[in-house]
Each structure stands twice: as C-alpha cells, then as structure tokens.
Amino acid sequence: MKKRIGSLILIMIMVLQMGVTVFANDENALPEGVTKTEINPSDIPEGIVPMEFSTQEEADAYVREAFKEIPSTPPAVTRATNGDAFIDSHAFGAGGVISLRLSYTTSGNGNTGTITRHEPYTIVSGMNFSYDWQESSRGSSIQPGGKDVYAYANGTLQLYAHTSVGDWNIYAIPVNLSGIAYIIR
Template sequence: MTMIKKITSLVLLLTFFCTGTALASGQDSVTTDDLKVISKKEIPSNVTPVSFKSDEEAVAYLNQVFNNINVQTNFDILTRATNGNTTVATTKVSTGTISLKLRYTTSGNGNTGTITSLDPYTTFTGFTLGFGWTENSIGATITSSRKDVYVYTDGTIDYYLLIDGLLKLYSRPISMSGTVSVIR
C-alpha cells in the first residue's frame, strides 16, 4: 500500500468519526458534475491531491466530508489584553480547521480607551491533505457602541483530487463572522 493510499485511508477513517452541523442550510450534495477538470499548474504548491479510483468514490468521500462541517462562532468574546489576538470563529473541515482571528490594540490600559487598530486574518491548520483555503474577503467593523468589533470573512475551500490519472477540483464557499468585545 503506497503512502498516499495509507494517508487517504486515514483521512477517510477520521472523517467518518467527525460530527457536526452543515455549513449552510440548503447546500446540495456533491455530484460528479461538481468536479472540475484542472491542469497541474492550477494546484497550489503546498497542496497534494488525494487519489481516488473513480468519480463516484471521490463524490462519496466529499459528501461525507462536507456533510460533517462543524462551524463554531464565538459570539460576544471578551478579550483579555490591551494588545490582543483572539479567535472569533472556526470551521472544521475533515481534519483541518479554518479560523477567523482578530489582532487589535486599544489606547488605554486593561481594555479601556478607544480601539486604535484592527487586523482580521484567517488561518488553515491541521491535517489538510488535498485541501486549499482561499480568503476572498475579510473585514472588521467597530460597532455603534464603539466597544465591540464585528469580524467577518468569506472564502472558498478547495479539494484537489487525482481520479484515474485526471486532476479535478471541488470548491465550496465558507462564511464566518462574530462579535468581539474589546473595550469594557
């Protein structure tokens, strides 16, 4: 058994034990029509496609993965430092995690004063074999109370597949948002 097949088997096994809620209501199941043929140069350098014997095998795997996406949004997070970095929301995809984070500073000590800077960003960590994350938009807005920050992102999770010698891509949109209490 090759290393790729062993890793694929491990990912499949771990995926079957993952539970969670669907990302968005009304999201259709993956079909073979959703798989787009791509060239080798379209695959990011940090992504290794996962090999399947057939489109049907790949679709069954993708449906298992995407039907078990776990979205966790941490609303009204209280930050703990004047210069901080906090996780606002996370989305678990198979054995990887996309995190929406916020770096911030305030003008006073102990989270007092005014918000002086905001820097939202995302990370994609974990065992991400075959997956790629593309952040399409991200932002942070100070709410009308001038104490809280609304943070949001939209992006695309891509899954790169090698099916019977052909490179294919499946993509699905991901959205995350949340509110962080910065000033007390």
C-alpha cells in the same frame, strides 16, 4: 376496461420507479454549494498534493463528509490591551480548520479606553495538504458604542483530488466567516 387498468398499473409502476431513482441520486449529491471542476495536473498549485481515490464515487463520498457544516464555538470575551481574539471557524476534512481571528489594540490597560487598531486575519491549520484556501475578502469595523468589533472573511475552500482512473478534479465550496469580538468591558 382491462387494457385501461393494465395501462394505469404500468404508468404507476413507472412513476414509482422514477421517484425511487431520483431519491437515490439525491443521497449521492454533493453538499449544497459544492462545485466539482475537471482540471489538468498542470493546474495544481505548487505545494498541493492531491488526495488519491480509487473511484470518482469514493471521492464524492469523501467530499460529502469533508464539507459537512460543523458548528463553531462562539467567541470569548477578550481581556488584554494588545490582543488576539477568535471570531469564527470552518472545519473540514480530517481535522482541518480555517479560523478567523482579530488582532487588536486598545488605548487603556486591561481592555479599557477605546479600540485603536483592529485587523482580521485567517489561519488554515490541521490536516490540509490536499486543500487550498482562496480568501476573496476580509474586513472589520467597530460596532456602535465603540466596545466591540465585527470581523468577516470570505473565500473558497478547494480540495484537489485524483482518481486511479485518471480523473483530476477540484471540489470547491464557498466559506463565509464572521462574528463579533467583545473587547472593551
């Protein structure tokens, strides 16, 4: 009987330790959707300066903060015949932003008439010297009623990192931007 109780206690201790270990590892996991790929220095695009870290753990910790989801500001109603509207954005790193914007034209003055042209585009701004934006798709369409335009852009944001122990990595996260520009009122 004492052997059984001792065995049960030993099994419970082992299960509890495994549970704690799994929980601790989850805290250090990369954000959902982020992938990490080892690369050669020759794979780094021209103009990209990899971010330097002392250890791989330090690089992973930075990525957990840099790729956090930050809510974007909703688009404002636009008021010009030829205009440019903010649609959506994705913030990253220390002040970097990918913005989806829409260039448009209407047939009347002061946002009247019909929408005659709508062209979405993305801009990367802020602190982004170690990052690369790879846009994979972009488009727009006039919504039913003909007064608003839906726009989207999808792609991958990549961070190039180098550690002092010689590791070269790309951290990548998919970015999907979309929204509606309210043009004719």
